[in-house]
Amino acid sequence: MVDAYNLYLGGYLPKISPKTSVHNKRELKSKYKNIVSLNNANPLVMVRLSNDTQAYALNVKEMSMELAETAENVLDGQPEDRQKNMESMTELFNRLLKRSDEFGEANNRPSRPGGELRNLVNRNSEELIQAGFSIDSRGFLTAPEGSGEAPAVPQKFVQQLLEKCDHMGMNPMEYVDSKIYSYAHLHRSDIGTAYESSIYSGMLFNSYC
Numbered sequence: 257m258v259d260a261y262n263l264y265l266g267g268y269l270p271k272i273s274p275k276t277s278v279h280n281k282r283e284l285k286s287k288y289k290n291i292v293s294l295n296n297a298n299p300l301v302m303v304r305l306s307n308d309t310q311a312y313a314l315n316v317k318e319m320s321m322e323l324a325e326t327a328e329n330v331l332d333g334q335p336e337d338r339q340k341n342m343e344s345m346t347e348l349f350n351r352l353l354k355r356s357d358e359f360g361e362a363n364n365r366p367s368r369p370g371g372e373l374r375n376l377v378n379r380n381s382e383e384l385i386q387a388g389f390s391i392d393s394r395g396f397l398t399a400p401e402g403s404g405e406a407p408a409v410p411q412k413f414v415q416q417l418l419e420k421c422d423h424m425g426m427n428p429m430e431y432v433d434s435k436i437y438s439y440a441h442l443h444r445s446d447i448g449t450a451y452e453s454s455i456y457s458g459m460l461f462n463s464y465c
Contacts, residue, residue, distance in 0.1 A: 291426055309432045312359045316369065316428040319355065323348040324421035327414050335406035339399075342407055346389070346399040349373065349417070353396060356431070368431045369424055370395075376420060380413035 326345040333341050356370030374395035377384065381391055387410040388400025400407045424431075 287426075290422070308359075308362070312355075313428040313432055315355055316352070316431055317425055319348060319352040320421040320424035320428070323352060324418055324425060327418040327421065330409055330414050331411070331418070338406045338409065339402045342409075343399045345414070345417075346397045350396045363433065365433070369420075372420065376413070376416055380410060380416065383410045383412055386410075 323345065326341060326348055329341040330338065330345055353367075353370050353373050356373070357367045360367035360370065377391060377395050377397065384391060384397070387408045389410070390398035392398070
């Protein structure tokens with residue numbers, strides 16, 4: 257707890273405005289429900305907390321929060337600010353993608369959340385191109401060039417990106433090395449047991465205890 261406090265005090269603060277980092281009662285209730293749902297849906301894990309892992313998890317959280325705010329500004333901001341917001345969103349998207357690739361390459365593992373961001377681009381590539389974005393062979397984006405008029409907004413892409421950023425901001429540890437521990441569900445009887453054998457058991461275990 258002390259280490260976390262000192263880290264925040266020493267300068268780890270996402271570059272986001274108070275309207276994003278401060279919530280009213282309804283928003284806090286919604287956030288709390290999302291966190292509870294996220295915890296219930298994910299298995300118990302043990303994370304290898306090296307300095308590199310901690311730094312990367314904080315990078316993912318910080319950049320995803322900044323990206324979420326910029327995506328929200330693209331959707332709800334003033335038309336005269338749209339070009340600037342689109343360029344900022346693109347720059348943050350590419351920065352997060354590049355950081356994910358670097359971490360994956362350094363640790364000999366897939367790029368995450370880079371792979372999810374690329375999948376998001378692939379699913380919405382037609383809408384992005386129609387809005388004037390360019391997509392290179394690695395999934396990086398180039399914002400449409402300014403023409404004096406407010407550019408078109410790829411609504412579906414930006415909304416899905418905002419939802420993905422909210423998830424990354426709540427659970428950045430999903431994207432680092434971890435060992436998964438599965439336990440029986442003690443309070444529910446309708447979803448089976450975690451230790452129930454199946455036709456796939458032979459792929460996972462060579463003995464039972």
